[in-house]
């Protein structure tokens with residue numbers, strides 16, 4: 001399941017996504033693509049070539065696109081809507097809430113450029129809050145894949161599972177974590193390493209950093225469990241409680257504001273366990289994004305293996321003696 | 322207006338914008354090039370501004386609603402002396418004060434942050450009402466993209482601007498007929514942009530957006546109308562940068578120094594021709 005070595009995938013995530021969408025659409029004629037003038041950036045062009053009748057580019061109107069997709073789903077279609085994560089959530093929030101979720105429709109929102117992967121597009125295009133605000137809407141499942149391989153399972157799953165989804169994605173090449181034959185279950189964390197000193201729970205690009213942190217910690221004699229919590233809502237409570245009781249210390253790592261995202265989802269779960277386990281969060285510390293290379297921004301916001309390892313040691317230090 | 326000065330300014334702004342994007346290796350070249358002439362007219366011939374006193378209270382304001390074209394505005398500001406031209410080479414660099422989208426907290430001379438399309442008209446209407454309430458005798462200019470006009474918020478703002486008779490607000494539409502995914506005609510037709518604004522009761526002028534004299538006259542008519550106004554600039558996406566003057570995708574482009582050199586030389590060559598024409 002895990003690759004032996006972690007290297008950048010040969011294909012961009014958007015290309016792997018579009019491959020999966022085309023496959024799924026080939027099997028399910030209800031699947032349609034909806035875009036909002038960032039089809040080029042989101043890489044959905046090949047879908048339009050393959051199924052010219054089943055792709056609708058609305059233009060620069062995210063709120064309309066979300067409402068339009070909800071309407072299509074009301075008559076049985078399964079729209080996959082592609083927009084930048086910022087505008088898909090902030091600009092279409094009431095439409096996600098009321099047009100999609102409130103009336104229990106069936107819309108799959110793909111929000112591109114997760115967190116720092118927006119890089120050169122800068123703060124206006126860099127969603128650190130998307131998971132937080134979508135998490136507050138009932139009837140939305142939130143998934144952030146760690147690599148493009150996951151789309152092979154995720155896209156057909158979404159097509160065959162009624163309900164609204166928000167997928168947080170990156171358009172670029174990601175570090176390949178999983179071998180091609182890997183399958184996973186939405187709502188069930190992938191436990192990638194099995195240590196008993198600390199549990200590192202991560203999503204998206206931070207899964208790779210968590211695995212690197214695990215190596216760093218090993219050099220210091222600390223054994224970590226790493227979990228890919230790809231489904232942020234509903235969070236895998238069973239996995240969280242098991243990891244917490246096995247390790248007695250938890251660190252979360254996300255490419256998102258520490259407010260409202262994975263850290264909160266895991267923390268809320270831990271607060272309800274007894275005794276409460278020490279927990280530390282790695283994420284953007286309640287600030288806005290800016291332009292820069294992804295590497296620079298990861299360093300700047302502390303989204304690194306080194307920071308995860310430091311927080312892991314801090315959490316371990318806080319264990320009840 | 323001084324046509325010769327304005328032609329030179331437009332050419333310099335184009336070259337500086339290309340140089341800025343060259344340093345980053347890529348950029349929103351298409352939409353940046355299409356507004357260079359309008360920016361040269363606004364900052365050179367029309368707007369009441371003082372680069373040495375950028376916060377001057379009664380200055381005219383500019384909202385670049387299509388904020389992805391920051392490089393063109395940064396080039397204009399540098400040309401006017403708001404900051405050294407050498408700083409243009411930091412476009413999009415780590416820690417820069419010149420991010421791809423306009424940011425009022427980072428860049429001297431930027432009045433309003435933009436980047437999420439469709440918000441500029443509302444922001445500008447607030448600035449215009451605020452200036453009026455303060456008794457300032459100034460104008461607020463706002464540049465929107467034609468694709469951007471697909472966002473519904475624009476039309477909420479236009480209705481408001483018309484209702485409030487904001488004659489101190491002048492909208493410029495960069496009607497370059499293209500958006501990110503292609504030609505607006507194909508993605509989602511705009512119908513008659515001018516008629517839409519006129520239906521709300523705005524004064525409308527329509528000009529060749531690459532003819533500095535025509536742009537100047539259009540803005541003058543807008544000012545003289547004493548009405549909330551729109552000047553529709555008929556433009557070409559990528560205009561003036563030879564490698565971007567293509568029918569295919571030119572919204573953002575990756576380019577190298579060789580292409581940039583060729584483009585700058587071509588700008589100089591065309592400037593010489595138009596200066597000769599202007600003297601005739």
Ligand SMILES: Cc1ncc(C[n+]2csc(CCOP(=O)(O)OP(=O)(O)O)c2C)c(N)n1
Pocket residue numbers: 036037038060062087091351352353355387389436437438439465466467468469470495497499500501558572
């Ligand atoms: C709300 C929002 N949606 C999408 C985008 C992504 N985007 C940036 S530029 C652009 C196309 C803009 O077209 P237009 O307004 O015609 O500008 P121009 O062609 O002059 O560059 C898009 C869709 C954005 N910046 N903001």
